[in-house]
Amino acid sequence: MALAGFLPGSAIYVELYYLRASVWGHRINVLYSILFIFFILLLITTAIVTVIFTCYQLVAEDFRWWWRSFLCGGSVGFYLFGYSIYHYHHRTDFSGALQISFFFGYMACISYCIFLMLGTVGFLASWLFVRRIYSSL
Numbered sequence: 001m002a003l004a005g006f007l008p009g010s011a012i013y014v015e016l017y018y019l020r021a022s023v024w025g026h027r028i029n030v031l032y033s034i035l036f037i038f039f040i041l042l043l044i045t046t047a048i049v050t051v052i053f054t055c056y057q058l059v060a061e062d063f064r065w066w067w068r069s070f071l072c073g074g075s076v077g078f079y080l081f082g083y084s085i086y087h088y089h090h091r092t093d094f095s096g097a098l099q100i101s102f103f104f105g106y107m108a109c110i111s112y113c114i115f116l117m118l119g120t121v122g123f124l125a126s127w128l129f130v131r132r133i134y135s136s137l
Helices: 002-011 013-024 032-059 066-074 076-091 097-134
Strands: none
Touching (some): 002 032, 002 076, 032 097, 066 097, 076 097
């Protein structure tokens, strides 16, 4: 399940750098159309990867796909928080307990929101896939 977030996470890796630079580095991000395209790409990639993992699970005759599809889609949030740890150690020069708690507190909230959003996308994509393949039986 944790590997399911690697492909969607790597699809938005470059845009995450510019997004973090605009939020934490006081730079201005003016390419909102590119950000929107990457967001749509993230949603599509998450849906496809989750459907593929659900298909593998159904082929193995394991029909408990509901929570696994949610966790497969939401695992991008874990990669996002891991990248936050990397970003903190290598790209920022924060140096206080308040700055550290502020940074990791906000990044934990953002990662959790991404986890919930992409988990829902993965579940709905898997649900539509399962409903479609079992409708003919």
